[in-house]
Amino acid sequence: MPLHSDMATAHGRDLPRPASEDAGRAGRPIIAVRALRKHFPIAGGLLGRPQAWVQAVDGIDFAVAPGETLSIVGESGCGKSTTARLLMHLIVPDSGQVEFEGEVIGERQGISVRDVRRRMQMVFQDSHASLNPRLTIEDSIAFGQRAAGVADAAAKAQARRSLDMVGLTPSMFAQRYPHELSGGQRQRVNIARALALEPRLLILDESVSALDKSLEAQILNLLEDLKTSLNLTYIFISHDLSVVQYISDRVLVMYLGKIVEIAPVADIYGAPSHPYTQALLASRPTQNPRLRRSAPPLTGDPPNPISPPSGCRFRTRCPLAKRICAEREPSLAPAVSHGGHLVACHARHGGSNYEASAA
Amino acid sequence: MTSEPSHSKSPVVLVDDLRVRFVSRDLDLPVVSGVSFALHPHETLCLLGESGSGKSVTMRALMRLLPETAHLSGRIVVDGQDVLALDEPGLRALRGKSVAMIFQEPMTALDPVFTVGRQIAETVVCHEGVSYGAADRRALELLEMVQVPSAKRRLAAYPHELSGGLRQRMMIAMALACRPKVLLADEPTTALDATVQIQILLLLRELQKELGMATIVVTHDLGVACETADRVAVMYAGRFVETGPVEALMEAPRHPYTLGLLNATVHGQSRGARLKTIVGAPPDLAALPPGCSFAPRCGDAWDTCTAETPHARMSGGRMVRCHKYNEAGLDLLSATAP
Numbered sequence: 287m288p289l290h291s292d293m294a295t296a297h298g299r300d301l302p303r304p305a306s307e308d309a310g311r312a313g314r315p316i317i318a319v320r321a322l323r324k325h326f327p328i329a330g331g332l333l334g335r336p337q338a339w340v341q342a343v344d345g346i347d348f349a350v351a352p353g354e355t356l357s358i359v360g361e362s363g364c365g366k367s368t369t370a371r372l373l374m375h376l377i378v379p380d381s382g383q384v385e386f387e388g389e390v391i392g393e394r395q396g397i398s399v400r401d402v403r404r405r406m407q408m409v410f411q412d413s414h415a416s417l418n419p420r421l422t423i424e425d426s427i428a429f430g431q432r433a434a435g436v437a438d439a440a441a442k443a444q445a446r447r448s449l450d451m452v453g454l455t456p457s458m459f460a461q462r463y464p465h466e467l468s469g470g471q472r473q474r475v476n477i478a479r480a481l482a483l484e485p486r487l488l489i490l491d492e493s494v495s496a497l498d499k500s501l502e503a504q505i506l507n508l509l510e511d512l513k514t515s516l517n518l519t520y521i522f523i524s525h526d527l528s529v530v531q532y533i534s535d536r537v538l539v540m541y542l543g544k545i546v547e548i549a550p551v552a553d554i555y556g557a558p559s560h561p562y563t564q565a566l567l568a569s570r571p572t573q574n575p576r577l578r579r580s581a582p583p584l585t586g587d588p589p590n591p592i593s594p595p596s597g598c599r600f601r602t603r604c605p606l607a608k609r610i611c612a613e614r615e616p617s618l619a620p621a622v623s624h625g626g627h628l629v630a631c632h633a634r635h636g637g638s639n640y641e642a643s644a645a
Numbered sequence: 646m647t648s649e650p651s652h653s654k655s656p657v658v659l660v661d662d663l664r665v666r667f668v669s670r671d672l673d674l675p676v677v678s679g680v681s682f683a684l685h686p687h688e689t690l691c692l693l694g695e696s697g698s699g700k701s702v703t704m705r706a707l708m709r710l711l712p713e714t715a716h717l718s719g720r721i722v723v724d725g726q727d728v729l730a731l732d733e734p735g736l737r738a739l740r741g742k743s744v745a746m747i748f749q750e751p752m753t754a755l756d757p758v759f760t761v762g763r764q765i766a767e768t769v770v771c772h773e774g775v776s777y778g779a780a781d782r783r784a785l786e787l788l789e790m791v792q793v794p795s796a797k798r799r800l801a802a803y804p805h806e807l808s809g810g811l812r813q814r815m816m817i818a819m820a821l822a823c824r825p826k827v828l829l830a831d832e833p834t835t836a837l838d839a840t841v842q843i844q845i846l847l848l849l850r851e852l853q854k855e856l857g858m859a860t861i862v863v864t865h866d867l868g869v870a871c872e873t874a875d876r877v878a879v880m881y882a883g884r885f886v887e888t889g890p891v892e893a894l895m896e897a898p899r900h901p902y903t904l905g906l907l908n909a910t911v912h913g914q915s916r917g918a919r920l921k922t923i924v925g926a927p928p929d930l931a932a933l934p935p936g937c938s939f940a941p942r943c944g945d946a947w948d949t950c951t952a953e954t955p956h957a958r959m960s961g962g963r964m965v966r967c968h969k970y971n972e973a974g975l976d977l978l979s980a981t982a983p
Contacts, residue, residue: 361838362809468926469696498695498865500923503909507920525839528911532920551916569843571868573912575891578872582844586794587808 322382407480610643691874762800882938889963
């Protein structure tokens with residue numbers, strides 16, 4: 287399947303951009319998240335009252351610059367997918383703010399959820415489950431535009447342009463149904479559907495994780511092409527650290543609902559600071575059979591997010607843990623050496639009481 | 646792989662020209678089309694391939710764990726028994742005792758209504774005819790062997806009470822309960838988190854060294870192959886297209902598909918550099934292209950490739966099924982290039 291990158295570029299130029307594009311001044315983040323929190327209740331007992339709370343996302347702050355690719359990594363239950371859904375308002379946050387291009391989402395004086403979803407779109411992991419089996423590819427892609435009030439013919443024309451952008455010939459694919467497509471083709475359709483609304487930001491939630499390696503590389507190349515030709519910003523969620531290293535500008539590492547480290551990609555991979563980030567990187571299987579791993583960097587599984595440990599949530603598996611780590615929660619602050627590199631770890635903060643604390 | 650150096654022991658698994666077709670009223674899919682290999686004790690073979698390449702079906706054929714629509718031919722000998730000739734009671738004796746399997750998803754492979762201790766003990770009682778008391782003691786030993794912390798307490802746990810990593814350790818304990826000669830692992834760490842995956846891979850390696858089983862690991866992940874395998878067999882459209890020792894195969898892949906797979910795997914490529922991809926998608930098994938199944942996606946293909954199915958070329962313990970190579974395993978294309 288050839289990548290019509292030249293076509294994508296041509297169409298990218300022709301596409302009418304939303305009027306808000308000029309609003310994106312340099313220096314202002316496209317999306318800014320402040321103290322975002324979501325706890326899910328676990329019902330039980332006689333009256334079905336909440337018995338416990340899953341602290342899926344527990345007060346996170348970050349911002350993404352226009353044109354940037356920010357990746358969110360972490361193990362299952364760390365809150366990375368919940369974060370994506372909170373940004374899209376697919377689930378409503380308990381507290382905290384999400385600001386899109388300076389406007390607060392879902393508040394009176396801000397931007398409505400409906401409007402923000404036109405500028406921010408999402409591609410999911412399961413390419414099959416995220417397409418309606420009873421709609422043709424063309425109808426699936428045109429659905430969003432139609433819902434936004436665009437006339438039928440215009441929506442379909444846009445759907446065909448989007449198909450072309452993702453390397454699927456419209457005359458061959460527009461009238462097919464999802465079950466007639468391979469996994470790689472279906473994921474291209476999902477990307478086309480997201481692009482049909484001409485978004486500025488794309489959230490890719492494990493979008494290449496279910497694909498075979500040969501197809502994964504094709505989709506990653508496509509994403510890079512689209513980003514350049516359409517001036518997109520990506521939030522890329524993945525558990526595959528090699529893919530993240532390849533695609534990201536900055537990386538955000540989560541553990542049990544908290545951000546533990548956020549830094550430019552070269553710093554995360556070259557000089558990881560948080561002990562969890564270090565362990566995560568050291569857990570990658572080798573690509574050289576002569577240099578096999580000899581000991582696992584961590585033992586045990588990530589703890590249950592229902593009742594996370596006090597203080598620093600990583601302390602139960604951390605080789606550096608001291609008493610202070612159980613008593614006080616570390617804040618996300620610059621690492622000792624580097625300003626653009628934030629880490630939430632007592633051992634890495636200059637002037638913290640870590641050195642003085644008992645083991 | 647008959648040209649491999651002879652081992653002191655005879656192979657514990659011998660597969661000769663295995664073919665599996667899935668047949669239904671309006672479909673006849675050749676899923677495995679002539680796979681042959683031998684596996685010795687202490688050896689780990691990794692079946693590497695993408696979805697639909699036939700790697701899991703090949704592995705399941707060793708235990709005949711396939712639906713009734715599967716038609717098998719060829720020869721499979723496991724631990725001295727002709728697997729394709731066994732009847733149901735014979736198969737039941739074979740499974741668990743001679744060959745055991747670890748599945749990808751421990752939550753669906755374990756029974757949710759029994760404690761894990763009970764499930765492990767049941768296997769021991771069935772195959773060794775001992776009392777439940779003795780089987781419980783064996784279960785405790787097994788949990789300690791797979792390094793489950795506070796093993797005694799965990800025996801009384803139900804699968805849903807355990808974390809993903811612990812569940813997979815329970816699966817391994819259950820598989821090892823009757824000291825099988827052959828251990829099959831179907832994507833054993835795909836469903837696990839990164840920090841847990843490496844623990845399970847190292848555990849499998851350690852146990853194999855200790856117990857001396859022959860092991861077959863099915864995976865799509867080059868990293869898993871590098872951590873566990875002695876030899877790797879790369880599968881494409883139901884055939885082994887290349888086999889060899891893991892080091893040689895990773896360092897100097899011969900088949901264009903293997904090379905493509907290695908290139909397409911994202912690993913430390915510099916940011917912004919385009920990834921080298923394999924064009925197109927894996928073939929539809931119902932309509933395989935003539936000649937070499939990989940020819941339509943292969944950059945080196947010429948008319949011979951679409952006319953004849955390449956036979957296996959053996960040299961130096963390696964096998965490649967590609968017209969590019971002569972009988973001695975010499976790459977004719979680069980040899981004749983100026």
